[in-house]
Amino acid sequence: MKPLIVLFIAFGISIVVTAITDMYNIRLSAQIAMAVMMVFTSIGHFIYTRGMAMMLPSFIPFKKEIIYITGVLEIASAAGLLIPATRTITAWLLIIFFKVLTPANINAAIKHLNMEKGTYDGSGPRYLWFRMPLQVLFIVWVYVSCLMY
Template sequence: MKPLYVLLISFILLVAFNKYTEADKDHLFAGNISMSIMLLFTAMGHFKFKTSMAAMIPLFIPKKVEVVIFTGILEIFFAIGLGIENTRYYTGICLIIFLIAILPANIYAAKHQINYEDLHKPGPGLKYLWCRVPFQFFLITWVWYFSVRLY
């Protein structure tokens, strides 16, 4: 749950910093930038653990490593898009669709005990879904609240 910690710690730090500037009373900037930081953090994993993450993709999908790299690049674009006010709404919509689309890969990985960091070690299995599925919906809600709902 490293991405959750990155998201929440960066949000808390940005909100604390904004107390002194009063520039972001509704915390929209903090919410979007902290999501961007988390997306950049997770995008790094797409390049560092690309082979292990490719194993998370169901068998019927071809070119798994390329898909992992592509989704890492998408996460970088989402991070940039959330930081730009003019693109935030559409980026948020696309990010919500992306978060829904990748959930089956997480379910597949849990079902087959795939460890996305090390293929030679078993993953946590189905118990992982008890935190991953709610986390995915938390991320969707976060993006909706900070990026989409006001437009």
């Protein structure tokens, strides 16, 4: 829920700023909003490392390291969305990234994982009713704002 709120607030602020500066650009505003959201979500990788590592299936080694690396990659993706020369490749990689997250989200829901606490008292499969459409929204957002011309 928090990433969605950050995405919409950043989008609203960006639209207002581009309108005030006579550079009104909804696509740029959407790209900026996704970049802000990616920085926001990357912070979770360093604050909630334990809980995020618990999302990964048991057969995956080096869980904490993967969480740190993906946090850094999310920061890099934020920069990549804002650089015209790297925007297209970054957008495609983000779409793949969002799809790759699906098994971890399913695993977290099955285990009733509370990512922020690092415990197993989360909302469980109900979580997927919000998370899966959210993943689709992020994919569509990136595609429309960065890849559709």
